[in-house]
Amino acid sequence: MAENKPTPKVKKKAVPMPKQKPEVRRRNFNEVALGYTEEQAIEEASRCLQCPKPQCVPGCPVEIDIPAFIKLIREGKFDEAVKKIKEKNSLPAICGRVCPQEEQCQMNCVLGKAGDPINIGRLERFVADWERQKGVTIPEKAPATGKKVAIIGAGPAGLTAAADLAKLGHEVVIFEALHLPGGVLVYGIPEFRLPKSIVQAEVDYIKKLGVELRLGYLIGRIHTIPELLKEEGFDAVFIGTGAGLPQFLGVPGENLGGIYSANEFLIRVNLMKSYAFPEYDTPIRIGRHVVVIGGGNVAMDSARSALRLGAEEVCIVYRRSREEMPARKEEIENAEEEGIICKFLANPTRFIGDEKGWVKQMECICMELGSPDESGRRRPVPVKGSEFIMDVDTVIVAIGRTPNPIIQRTTEGLAVTKWGTIVVDEDGRTSLEGVYAGGDIVTGEATVISAMGASKKAAKAIHEYLMNKK
C-alpha cells in the first residue's frame, strides 16, 4: 500500500497568514494582514520542493530566484535571503504585499496542483520587514560618472529607475508633481493594505543613495522635457508618470455632489488623510449608503475605505459577474468578510439629486452576459426594461484610469498611441533621444511589479546610453 512507502512528506496546506479579525478591522485603517513570525516563515519555506526547474520563477515579472531565497529563509539566513531578492527587486516589502501573486509566481508553483502553492509573496514580505526592523544597509555605489538623469514621477517606476541609476554612479533628480513621493503607493493603495511607513522607508533608502527629490514639480508646466535636457543640464530623462486620469460613466447627474471618482476619494483618504478630518484639513463626506461602481482592485480599495470611514452599508455594483471581476481574489474575500455587498450584472444609467444638488438615488439597468469581447471576457448587455432604483448617499466611480496627459501634450516629437500611452521599444526608449519611459504611462493601468520591471530595463538602457555618450 502507498502508505507504507517512505515518500517525503509534503505539507499540502500553506501556513495561514495571521490577520486582524473582520469585525475589528472593518472600522480601522491598520494593516489587515499581520505578517509571518520567524517560525511561521521557516515552516512555510520548508514546504518548498526546491524544484530543479522551478515553475515559479518565470511567473515573476522580474524573475527573482525564488527557490534560492526560500532556501535561505529555511536555513534562517534572512539577511542573505533579502540580498537574493534585492538582486532583482528593490521594493520587496511592497511587492510582497501588493503583487497579484496568485496570477504570477504562485500560479505555476507545482505544489498548487495538489494543495496550496508556496506563499512566495508572504515570504518575500517577511524578510523585507525583518530587514527594515533591523535597519537597512545601503549598498555600495559605483564611482560618480558626472552624468545627470531626471526622473519624472516618484511612483514605483520612477523610484526603481532612480535607485538603479544612483547605484551606477549617476546624479539623479526625481521631479514629482504631488507634495509627497510614492505615486499610487501613497495616493491610491490604502494604509490597511500597504502602510505608508513602508513606502516612506523605501523613499528614505533612495534618498540615502543620494537621489534628490523635488516635490511639487509638474513637468510639462514648470520645465518641459526639452528644457530639462537643453537648459537644466540633464543628460537623460526617464518618464514614469503613471495612469492617473479618472474615467467617468458619462451618464446624467454625474456632477452631483457626493459622486467621487475613485481617484478623488482615495487621494482625499490616503494622500490627504481625510479619515482624520478635522485634524487634517481635507474634508470627505461619506453618508450611510455607499455604492462603488466597478470590479477591480481600485473598487475594492474604495469600498473597504468607505466602510472604515463609517458607512453603514457599502455595495459594489459591477456590470459583469463574479467570475469576470478583475480584482484579486484575496481582496474580494477580504472585502466580503468585512461585510461589503456585491451586486453583479447591473450598470448605472443616471443619478438623481436632492434639492441641494447632492446625489440621492441611482438608477441602474440589469445586464446579462453575451458573447466574449476582445479581452476574452463575456460582454455585458443591458436587459431592456429592467431599470431599478437604489437609494445612495455617496457614489464612487472606479471604472478605470488612463495615462496622465500633460507630458504628452507638452513634449513635441514624443510618439504616443491613440490611448495616450507613450510608445517605447523593449528597452524603454521613446522616439526622442535620451528620453525613456516605463510603468503605467507605457502600458496603461498595470501592476507595481511590472512598472518596476520595465523601469529596471530602462535604467540599464539609460546607463549604456550615458556611458557611450560623449
Next chain:
Amino acid sequence: MYKIVAKKELAPKIKLFEVYAPEIAEKAKPGQFIILIIDEKGERIPLTIAGYDRKKGTVTFVFNEVGKTTKQLGLLKEGDSITNITGPLGNPSEIKNFGNVLCIGGGVMIAPMLLQVKALREAGNAVTTVIGARIKDLLFFEEEMKALSHKFYVATDDGSKGYEGLGFLKELIEKNRFDRCIAMGPVVMMKTVCEITKPFGIPTIVTLTPIMVDGMGMCGVCRVTVGGQMKFACVDGPEFDGHLVDFDGLINRQRMFLPEERLSSLLWEKLGGCGCGGK
C-alpha cells in the same frame, strides 16, 4: 519650504503675499495658478498667480480669508515659510492684440486681473477695465488699474462706490465695440457678465474656480460642464469660453463641502488656532 518675503493687507481680509519661488517665477504666465499646502496636515488650495518678478525670483498671490485654510494662511508673517507650493498650473491666458478689450475683475480676483491687463496692454490692446466688489471698502488696486486702462469704471453691489451692480455694462457695450471680454471673479458675477455679453456676440473668457485637490488632472473634482462636455478646470482650463459654461453646475459643486468647511473653521477658532486664545 517657500519663504514669504512680503505681506500686505489690501482690504479687510484680503491679503497679498510675495513668496520666494524662483523656478515658479521663471515660468509663470498670466492666467496660471499655484496650489499650496501650509503644513503637513493642511489641505491643498489653489490661488491665481497675481504677479511674478523673475529677477527677484518671487511670485505674488492675493487671497481672501474665507475659511480655515485661508485664515490660517493670513496669520503667517513675513519671513515665515509655506511647506509646499506647486506651480505654475493650468494653461496660460491667450494674450495677443485683440483690439478693444473689456476686462472685469471682481473681489479678490481684481489682483490677477491687474496682471492680465498689464499683459494685454503690452500686446497693444486698448483696455477698458471694470473693478467690482460687494462694498467700497473691499476695493483695491484702483490707482494701478486706472493708470493702465484706456477707460476705467468701478461697481459695487450696494452702490457705495461707482455703479450699483453690473447693469451698466449693457450700455457700455452698446456704446463701444469690444472685440473680447475677460471676466474674473465670483461665479455669480461671471455668470452675469456672460449673460450680458452673449447677445452682442462678444467672445467672453472666464476663469473657473471649482474645488480642486491635485490640480494636475488626477482626481476629477474640478470637473465642469463646458459646451455640454466634461472638462477638468485644472488641466483643460482654468479659462474657458464663458458662453459655453454651465455656471449653475459649478455653483452647486463649489458648495459640496460647506458643512465640513464650516466645522473645520469653527473648531479651529474654538481651539484658538486663530490666535485669539479660544475666545
